[in-house]
Amino acid sequence: MKRGILNRYRDFLPVTANTPLITLGEGDTPLIRSLSLEKELGCGELYFKFEGCNPTGSFKDRGMVVAVAKAVENNSRSIICASTGNTSASAAAYGARFGLKTIVVIPQGKIAMGKLAQAVVYNAQIISIKGNFDQALQIVRSLTEKYPVTLVNSINPNRIEGQKTAAFEIIDELGNAPDYLFIPVGNAGNITAYWKGFVEYAQAGKASHSPKMIGFQAAGAAPIVQEKIIERPQTIATAIRIGNPASWQRAVAARDESEGIIDCVTDDEIISAYKLAATREGIFCEPASAASLAGLIKMAAKEDFSDKRIVCIFTGTGLKDPDIPAKFAKPPAELPADLATVEKALSGVIS
Ligand code: AN7
Numbered sequence: 220m221k222r223g224i225l226n227r228y229r230d231f232l233p234v235t236a237n238t239p240l241i242t243l244g245e246g247d248t249p250l251i252r253s254l255s256l257e258k259e260l261g262c263g264e265l266y267f268k269f270e271g272c273n274p275t276g277s278f279k280d281r282g283m284v285v286a287v288a289k290a291v292e293n294n295s296r297s298i299i300c301a302s303t304g305n306t307s308a309s310a311a312a313y314g315a316r317f318g319l320k321t322i323v324v325i326p327q328g329k330i331a332m333g334k335l336a337q338a339v340v341y342n343a344q345i346i347s348i349k350g351n352f353d354q355a356l357q358i359v360r361s362l363t364e365k366y367p368v369t370l371v372n373s374i375n376p377n378r379i380e381g382q383k384t385a386a387f388e389i390i391d392e393l394g395n396a397p398d399y400l401f402i403p404v405g406n407a408g409n410i411t412a413y414w415k416g417f418v419e420y421a422q423a424g425k426a427s428h429s430p431k432m433i434g435f436q437a438a439g440a441a442p443i444v445q446e447k448i449i450e451r452p453q454t455i456a457t458a459i460r461i462g463n464p465a466s467w468q469r470a471v472a473a474r475d476e477s478e479g480i481i482d483c484v485t486d487d488e489i490i491s492a493y494k495l496a497a498t499r500e501g502i503f504c505e506p507a508s509a510a511s512l513a514g515l516i517k518m519a520a521k522e523d524f525s526d527k528r529i530v531c532i533f534t535g536t537g538l539k540d541p542d543i544p545a546k547f548a549k550p551p552a553e554l555p556a557d558l559a560t561v562e563k564a565l566s567g568v569i570s
Contacts, residue, residue, distance in 0.1 A: 222247075223243075243316060248271075249269050270533060271502075271538075277309065282379065283381070298368065299359055299368045300371045302323055303330060305458055307323035308341070312337065312341050352452075352460060386415075393528070398528050404459065410473050413432065430530070432477040433480050443464065455490065494547075504535065
């Protein structure tokens with residue numbers, strides 16, 4: 220039975236006697252051993268942690284459940300976030316369930332259809348700005364200085380606390396930390412959270428070491444790689460279309476303390492990995508999520524991982540962004556409902 224991360228990992232979370240142990244069933248996501256790409260890429264062991272299996276379809280639920288629990292504990296009446304889509308979907312869901320007014324500020328035309336649908340159905344107050352995520356976050360920060368509304372972006376430390384539980388789950392399942400963790404990087408909260416989780420669990424004696432953190436930004440939105448703010452970030456992976464990450468310094472610290480790397484992958488590499496995850500492993504993740512696998516493919520071409528244990532994070536489900544396949548695949552031909560015609564269309568396919 221799913222217990223939720225607040226209950227399962229309460230000893231490692233900011234849980235007090237007054238914190239409601241709320242849950243929508245977040246966490247406990249599958250760690251899927253690769254059947255095909257592990258061999259092909261020459262990895263000792265390769266696993267995919269599929270965060271798309273969270274209640275609103277992304278890893279954001281782990282952080283949101285803690286942020287909302289603390290908001291409820293502190294008698295907050297409303298929450299607010301800027302979002303490229305997944306944070307707004309998660310905030311709207313937990314806000315609805317636990318009686319908080321939810322305000323989301325999103326970049327117009329640049330969030331996936333499914334994510335917008337979630338915010339609409341969960342009945343969030345949606346503000347769509349003619350601008351990008353970084354501008355939305357700036358506005359939200361200013362609003363929270365002026366009004367008594369709880370900020371639930373990852374600059375809220377409770378978000379990072381919740382998200383670190385994914386690292387705990389990996390160690391609990393593998394019995395130790397992996398050698399490498401591949402992860403997409405946008406606003407850089409998640410890489411920060413995983414690193415915190417790995418370090419804390421190692422300190423608690425649950426792992427003998429911590430993994431190298433290997434983060435990937437999209438090439439058109441790679442401020443950490445280029446070491447400068449990107450004013451007009453561009454990428455097909457709208458979730459990580461971010462030019463000035465809030466947790467920039469902490470991501471750099473995670474990279475350096477773990478002796479890892481933060482690099483970037485092109486949109487073509489992202490889409491190619493997105494297709495491979497689906498066609499070779501049966502995992503439908505969203506484009507931003509596929510940046511982790513795209514990064515592994517890029518690195519495995521140069522580096523020997525044959526004695527390494529690797530975990531690749533797929534941060535969200537592909538169902539959120541149903542427009543993407545149309546960019547590279549034709550819709551199926553429409554045939555009459557006639558056996559002979561269907562048989563003919565299948566000649567060479569079935570025998
Ligand atoms: C699927 O929802 O920033 O580096 O506003 O949705 O912690 O930002 C989403 C980010 C990776 C990057 N994969 O994580 C938002 C938002 C998916 C995402 C990231 C996001 P961070």
